[in-house]
Amino acid sequence: MANSVNISVEAPIENQIQEITYDGQEIYQAPLSMSENLARLAQKIDFSKTEDEFCNIKKEGESSLDVKSEEDKEPGYQSSLWPWDSVRNKLRNALTEVCVLADVLSIAKEKRYMVLDPIQAEQIESRPMVQVYGRKKALSAAGAVLLNGVERLRASETMRMTRNMPDFHIDLLRLRQNWRLKKVSNTIVGDLSYRTAGSKFSQTGVFEVTKAPEEQIAQAMSMNATGPAPSALRVTVPPELQGVAFISVLCQKEQEDVVTATLSSSALNCPGTLPGEGAELHWQQKLEAAQNVLFCKELFARLAAEAVQLDASIPHMVVGNQIMATVLPGIQLLIGLCHNNGQNNNNPEGVKSEGSGNKSEHDHVLEHSLHQLLRAVHHSNTHHPFPHPASGPLGPSKRRSLAGPMAADRYELLEMSKEQSLLEQIIQQAQHFFMRRRSEYVLDTIAKEVKDPLIVSHWNALNSPTQSCVKINIMAYGYDAVCRTSLVVHVGEKTLKCICRDGKVRHLSYELQELRDLIYCQIYQHQMTAVQAVGRCMGWQLLASSSHLGSGPVEPLGNASSCLLASPNGDRMIAIRCEPSVGIQVFIAQSPRKDFFVSELVQDKKWENLGGAFKEVKLEKMEGKNFLNKMELLMACLSSPL
């Protein structure tokens, strides 16, 4: 336990120090006693002040204060004047005056020595002529104002009639038919935002409608005699919505250097400006452009917010007016807002040409898709799912309403609650676009490289932004009725699904090589089945076939397949071995051996029927348009009785 410490509390010193003696003692000025304090305050009262004369008296008051301050400057409080003296004098004067007034009133009341009589006020002379003149002047002034207005109206009317000038009211009617207008006190304002269509964007799109000055119209008409008449309205659009804007969507290979990516993309100007600069632009075009700018701003703001909020494996970057998202490994999606304000750009020439180059690469389809997605969001904001009473528009979605009666379980309900954001949707579309392009490229390359069986691919005309189908037919020229291998490839966002004729479903990733390998394997399988089909047509018998041969060296791609065909009369055999990497090898053998010689071990002649060794056929030296044709000719040749 600590020792207690005494603490003393004192008020600070209020009195001024008058003198400090040599031994350090301070002598304070004695504080004013209460009566002295009252005297000091009473001195400040100025009895001669009244409410009317406050301003005048103030100067006197100041002078009296000065007098008082002079008095206070006298040493100490031992003034010779009694502080209450002035107060007493003033009160005595007031008392005197009040007594006099009381005396006068009492004398007047007696009516013996003094009487109070009313006096008539002075008559004001009436001067009727002056009045008349005054009124005439006032009326003429009013008349002049009215005549002025009439003159203006008449002048504009005649001008309109004679020179066929545009009529303000007709133009206003046209404007009103297309846009929402409202009269606010003196001005006409309109709204060009998408608010009534379901947008919840905070930026307003308010524009003002004024009458175009006549000189400008006359000037425009004289300059542009043959073109359409300028309108009598002028529309003022807020400055942040002026000009032209669009959303540029670029899919490009990933730039190694992020800095160059941003630099080159910051050069994304909007070279397109509205035709006809300045105020001569027709109001419809101006308003439409401004509405488009507002729409693009809303779209970009929404995408940027989602890009920051979303948690992707490779995070999206938002830099200034650009959003960078990774679509596939090595492929980037750049979404930028290009807004050309209509003011002069301070960009050098070289950069401008780069900008125009960039604009040509910009993907219009994805941009349109983005517009559609935002419009769909607007639509769902206003159109609530049925059934709902007219008084209660909001409610659960249709799927949620059905979830109860359909006994949906927790997993289904959880999935229902997940919503896809705009950015995710556009990324999916971009991914699918890339997958489709890659698959097209692969198929076209294979079709160009491989001439022997023909690869025909039919893309479905109907597809969705995230899925397409292609049907691939592999057939040989001239033998398409004999054998045809077909497969269907469903192109998704990041994967491909291949369904072959035998029912096998294979899921491939986004790598090009996998599709290529698959098609090659299918081609060689086709050759094998086709040869067997041709053999059947020619009457040759299939002795054996194997689609996954275990003999021979290990194949780098797929498996080797083989088949063994025997001629109708059994004396010839054809063996075919097909490998996707090496190609096709054909061997023939003859049943009674030509090179059979009786030896000591094998003495009977009948052993010549066992069949000879297989000899390879040089396919490239053979006649025939393609492999199947060659095989057919070979079979025909070997079937002949010779």
Next chain:
Amino acid sequence: MGVTILQQYPVPENKTGTFVIDLLTKRLLALGATQQGQFLVDCESYLSLPQMGPTKTVHVLHNSEQPASVFSILESGSKNIHVVADSLFDLLMMKLSNIYTSKKQTKMESKGTRLELGDFCVKLGSVTMNQSFKGVLIEVEYRPCVMANAVWGLLREFLQGLLGPSVPVQPPQHFLSRMNEIYTPIDTIYQYLEHFSAFRKSTGLRSAV
């Protein structure tokens, strides 16, 4: 929703329901199951008033597996009519309180843990009627399959492995008529209703069915 089978596990004479549930839980956890929370199936019955004619019963059941739905089965005479509705159905029943009175004392509940083992989903529930313990119900669901025909053998094998030889050879009565139809959640509810009715009728603990 896969095919679900409901089985009552008899509680031995000198043991409590919690002991049985613990035992089964331990068995399942040893098999490698993971606990996935709680489940609750409850049933409330409403009787129609005598002035409506012959007495009809409406059973209103909720299943936490389908949280957005309310199941109701109307038993009138020999017919059973079922309705699967949104959760607002409860409010509707409240409005009908002067036609259908609820028998509060027979509110049944089966509550317990939900375990998942591969494609199987096992729910161990202790059945209570107004806070008095009545028995143990085990629900096993095989999620991938929706045809009772195809999966009865598999389910029976699984149950045997878990519960021992007390599993009957024949599928429950409710199934017998619809082995070839697609299994829907209302079928589970029918099974629950069967078991709950049996529990209601028995006094004290039920022996094996």
